[in-house]
Amino acid sequence: MKKVYPDAKAALAGLLKDGMLICAGGFGLCGIPETLIQAIRDSGVKNLTIVSNNAGVDGAGLGLLLESRQIKKMISSYVGENKLFAQQFLAGELEIEFNPQGTLAERIRAGGAGIPAFFTRTGAGTLIAEGKESREFDGESYIMERGIVADLSIVHAWKGDTEGNLVYRKTARNFNPMMATASKSTVAEVENLVEPGQINPDHIITAGVFVKRMIHVPNAVKHIEQRTVRKRVIA
Amino acid sequence: MPWTREQMADRAAQELRDGFYVNLGIGIPTLVSNYIPNGMSVQLQSENGMLGFGPFPYEGDEDPDLINAGKQTVTEIPTTSYFSSADSFAMIRGGHIDIALLGAMQVAENGDLANWMIPGKMVKGMGGAMDLVAGVKKVVVIMEHSAKNEAKLLKRCTLPLTGAGVVDMVITDLGVFTIDRKGGGGMTLVEVDPDTSLDEIKSKTEANYRVALKNR
Numbered sequence: 001m002k003k004v005y006p007d008a009k010a011a012l013a014g015l016l017k018d019g020m021l022i023c024a025g026g027f028g029l030c031g032i033p034e035t036l037i038q039a040i041r042d043s044g045v046k047n048l049t050i051v052s053n054n055a056g057v058d059g060a061g062l063g064l065l066l067e068s069r070q071i072k073k074m075i076s077s078y079v080g081e082n083k084l085f086a087q088q089f090l091a092g093e094l095e096i097e098f099n100p101q102g103t104l105a106e107r108i109r110a111g112g113a114g115i116p117a118f119f120t121r122t123g124a125g126t127l128i129a130e131g132k133e134s135r136e137f138d139g140e141s142y143i144m145e146r147g148i149v150a151d152l153s154i155v156h157a158w159k160g161d162t163e164g165n166l167v168y169r170k171t172a173r174n175f176n177p178m179m180a181t182a183s184k185s186t187v188a189e190v191e192n193l194v195e196p197g198q199i200n201p202d203h204i205i206t207a208g209v210f211v212k213r214m215i216h217v218p219n220a221v222k223h224i225e226q227r228t229v230r231k232r233v234i235a
Numbered sequence: 236m237p238w239t240r241e242q243m244a245d246r247a248a249q250e251l252r253d254g255f256y257v258n259l260g261i262g263i264p265t266l267v268s269n270y271i272p273n274g275m276s277v278q279l280q281s282e283n284g285m286l287g288f289g290p291f292p293y294e295g296d297e298d299p300d301l302i303n304a305g306k307q308t309v310t311e312i313p314t315t316s317y318f319s320s321a322d323s324f325a326m327i328r329g330g331h332i333d334i335a336l337l338g339a340m341q342v343a344e345n346g347d348l349a350n351w352m353i354p355g356k357m358v359k360g361m362g363g364a365m366d367l368v369a370g371v372k373k374v375v376v377i378m379e380h381s382a383k384n385e386a387k388l389l390k391r392c393t394l395p396l397t398g399a400g401v402v403d404m405v406i407t408d409l410g411v412f413t414i415d416r417k418g419g420g421g422m423t424l425v426e427v428d429p430d431t432s433l434d435e436i437k438s439k440t441e442a443n444y445r446v447a448l449k450n451r
Contacts, residue, residue, distance in 0.1 A: 027283040027284070027302075027306075027320070028283075028302065028306040029299075029306075030283070030299060030300060030302050030306070031300065053320070076360060077360050077361060077362050077363065078359055078360035078361070078362040079359055079360055080359035080360065081306075086357050089357070090357065098358070098360045098361060100361055100362075100363065100364075100365035100366050101282065101320065101324065101361075101362050101363035101366060102282075102320075102323075102324025102327055102328050102363060102365075102366030102370075103324075103365075103366065104320075105319070105320035105321045105323070105324050106321060106324065106328075108321075109321040120328065120369075121328070121369040121370065122328060122365050122366045122369040122370070123365050123369070124369070124399065125347075125396060125398070125399025125400070126365065126395065126396040126397065126398065126399065127395045127396070128361075128365065158300075168317075169300045170285075170298065170300040170301045170311070170317055171281070171283050171284050171285050171300060171301055171302055171303075171317060172299075172300040173284055173317055173318070173319055174283050174284050174319065174320050175319070175320045176319075177319045177321070178319060178320065178321050205319075222299035222300065223299060224297055224299050224302075224308060225302070225306040226302070226305060226306045226307040226308065227297055227308055228291040228307040228308050228309075229291050229292055229293060229294045229295075229296075229297060229308065230290060230291045230292070230293060230294075231293075231294065232293045232294060
């Protein structure tokens with residue numbers, strides 16, 4: 001069975017439907033599956049619920065799907081960098097479910113691992129706890145959070161072999177490994193596509209079992225949100 | 236003169252110990268990295284998935300795959316490790332990070348913290364703040380003592396909480412308070428800016444507190 005598809009459109013064919021739940025990897029614009037996001041935009045699929053730590057920025061990442069009004073709801077921990085997001089939210093056109101970042105990561109990890117719910121101290125005694133089951137363990141209060149299983153996960157990796165084994169680069173790893181596990185339909189875009197055996201098995205972060213389809217994105221455009229530098233001192 | 240942002244950061248750095256794993260929030264807490272005492276080895280954690288990071292890169296060396304939790308470009312150092320967001324919050328929630336330094340809108344005398352939303356205003360989200368305050372061993376807040384003449388150190392927070400009973404210490408531009416959040420011993424003023432009177436602090440603080448100044 002071949003996992004590698006010629007392009008993003010082909011890789012997503014048959015996997016998209018209106019109203020679906022999609023896990024999209026990345027933190028800010030770092031490690032986002034931008035090519036797959038563009039293909040989802042081009043498909044016109046609507047009423048999406050998207051699980052992603054952030055919602056892109058105006059003109060990039062998930063911001064593309066906000067512009068085209070394909071997103072009904074975001075499940076995120078922070079959406080501060082997006083003017084369009086604020087506009088649509090204040091106009092009542094977009095729902096948001098805020099999750100603490102670690103809770104979001106663990107919900108995705110749990111969902112992918114077949115764990116329907118877990119207890120965490122995070123958010124106990126706050127608005128986040130409202131409507132959730134709470135329990136005391138060893139004298140401390142915990143709240144129950146549900147695992148997330150998505151209809152589709154889209155992830156970005158630095159390198160992958162044709163079996164779907166993936167390696168991420170630096171902080172572009174972030175949510176991608178958990179999201180790769182959280183769906184039976186995971187599509188990965190990889191910057192470098194190699195043959196099996198060309199990645200040291202000890203270095204593989206996501207095992208190919210989690211990846212259903214993949215595309216090669218050798219010229220992936222990468223964005224920097226906050227360019228912070230220091231001046232070179234010339235001696 | 237009240238303490239400057241730099242002096243507050245310098246004071247906060249005195250809470251660090253050799254070998255600590257440290258998470259610094261955005262704003263004044265970020266400045267704390269400039270005041271780590273010489274000879275002390277601490278590793279900075281960035282909750283997007285990096286432990287041990289260096290200064291901003293030289294112009295032209297920015298790497299889009301290498302950012303901190305504030306989405307700023309940073310650099311790798313020999314002690315750096317990378318990991319997933321799940322592993323990052325396993326460190327945080329699991330109590331493996333020694334200290335978190337973060338900003339706040341309000342802190343209550345029982346250690347409640349509010350720093351993520353103002354009802355009626357656009358809410359950006361809590362990011363990793365709720366996990367940090369719930370899981371890190373020691374939580375230190377660095378903030379202005381009051382905002383536009385409104386007290387920020389309160390009997391009870393009026394804004395939605397980030398965490399209930401989570402703050403161990405508050406460093407403001409006027410002084411330093413400790414909070415016995417587990418023992419229920421309340422808040423204690425332990426240090427005062429030399430140019431600020433106890434009366435001035437009293438007038439700018441709604442919370443109840445004891446005064447037990449340490450000789451410094």
